[in-house]
Amino acid sequence: MAKEIDPHASMAALFGSRVRRLRIAAGLTQAELGEKAYVVGSRITQIERASGARPTLELARALDEALGADDLLVDLWPYVYREAFPDWSRAFIAHSERAVSIREYAAHVVPGLLQTEEYARAVLSLDVMLSGEEQLEERVAARLGRQDRLRSPDRPELWVVLDEAVLRRPVGGWAVMRGQLAGLLDAAAEPHITVQVLPFDEGGHGAMGGSLTVLTLPDGTDVAYTEGADYGQLIEEPTEVERYADIYDRLRAAALPPLMSLDMIRSVLEGNRGASVPSRSQRRRLAHKQLQQSSGWQLRRGGRRLPRPRPRP
Template sequence: MAALFGSRVRRLRDAAGLTQAELGEKAYVVGSRIAQIERACGARPTLDLARRLDEALRADSLLVDLWPYVYRETFPDWSRAFMSHAAKAVAIKEYAAHVVPGLLQTEDYARAVLSLDVMLKGKAQLEERVSARLDRQMRLHSPDRPGLWIILDEAVLRRPVGGPAVMREQLTRLLEVTTEPHITVQILPFEEGGHEAMGGSLTVLELPDGSEAVYKEGADFGQLVEEPADVRRYSEIYDRLRAAALPPLMSLDMIRSAMEGYHRDSSTPSRTQRRRLAQKQLQQPGGRRLRGGGRRLPHPHPRPRQQNP
């Protein structure tokens, strides 16, 4: 696909009468980058670059439409198969143990999650992945949008990925999407204890022909399951998780409660800030001095006058 993308860029560039350097100037990259793209060597083009090339070459979205296939080419076969299934699924049912699923992530939350990848090769690759994730969310607003049923482990709400401000925005997004009739969110509380899907995420995809496929994912692995007997087993596990989770309205209450907690966290000074404030107050007139070991020196109290006999 990278080779096909490159050949289209070269053909469009020749038709436009541009040199590689001239096209690079229009797309805000050096000419050698255009040469790499045309030869399908070096780093894959980012989505942003594909858009600039499309505009510079007046390609009528051809290059933008090709880009997802170039992007998927960097993934293993099973991952590409899952992405292909997900792109045409009529219903997506997902359990997430650690983070909000990509389809519902805000941009800042997605960036915070993706930046944790130890294999990340730099800021450009991070932004490429963020852009690709946000683009995949567009299907939720398309005419053929799938039904989406999300079960979040309570840990997803409690783990402050990106900090309190990022979490507040992300939880607000969860509350907003549940107003859509095709999106349902449930929370699986800690009190439910252990279950069969612990340790990772579980996604059940319902395909247009009525069949299903399952995708299991952990921190460092992913597995696409298509064997009918295994798919039925994982589908039953998902149904049990759905039964154990809080009903949708109670789930919304838990999301609101978690969001209020992040509001409190943002207004509460950190331990370092509290220490600085205490030191500042102690340096003010009338403030108590501290010993070297941190103990307070008591205020001197006047001795009681002795009464003359």
């Protein structure tokens, strides 16, 4: 009899152990389960032994249905998928899923939390390490799944600063890009999401090496994450995090005010690729005007809107 794998060894091992127990309880052989899940029996053997390729989300759903697991395997799948990422990436994803505030500067592409399905597929398909269509769809599903938190009761405040290059680069072609720009406008209409654009004429800045994210966790502590084309770094040391938070605050201050940013996104969407950017003095005047008009709200550093206290009668 084959030795049962230790379910504590990894998330893939835990997933395989659960599949094996459910299969035995259902009185099925590996071949029979494979037939029900539309895969060969040897694939079930790989899953139960945590060997070979990790199961896709589609396969996890098929196994869940075949075994009557009541979404147990589907719920485990994101952890199995995430295990393929480096330690620092997994830690960042885990922090993101419980952050109360997410402040992000995007240098090259729209952040994953705001990507449309077509745009996400176009971005993820550029990975030279991609093994095939199945892995691409798996990654797209995982990325879109993480967006669910923006619609949940414990949704975080999301403040995104987009480099102007993000708007100008037609990832996936202009049809895909137009859908993405429209998606940004829709997202920015939500009260917990703010989008700004950092125009080219602002010149150099402290985050030019790549994208930057600052997360505020439920206990009030912050962590930072920087990412380039082929690297990522999670920063947790308080002094270093404070330095990156300051860099982000400068980017946010230099970016176009939110309403002007949306006007620029709308202009690019409408096909005006050469849309002019207002001068800095015009921006300052408009920003001052918007602040005067935005009665009833004030901003704190983390981007969360807090109601101003009303004067007592």
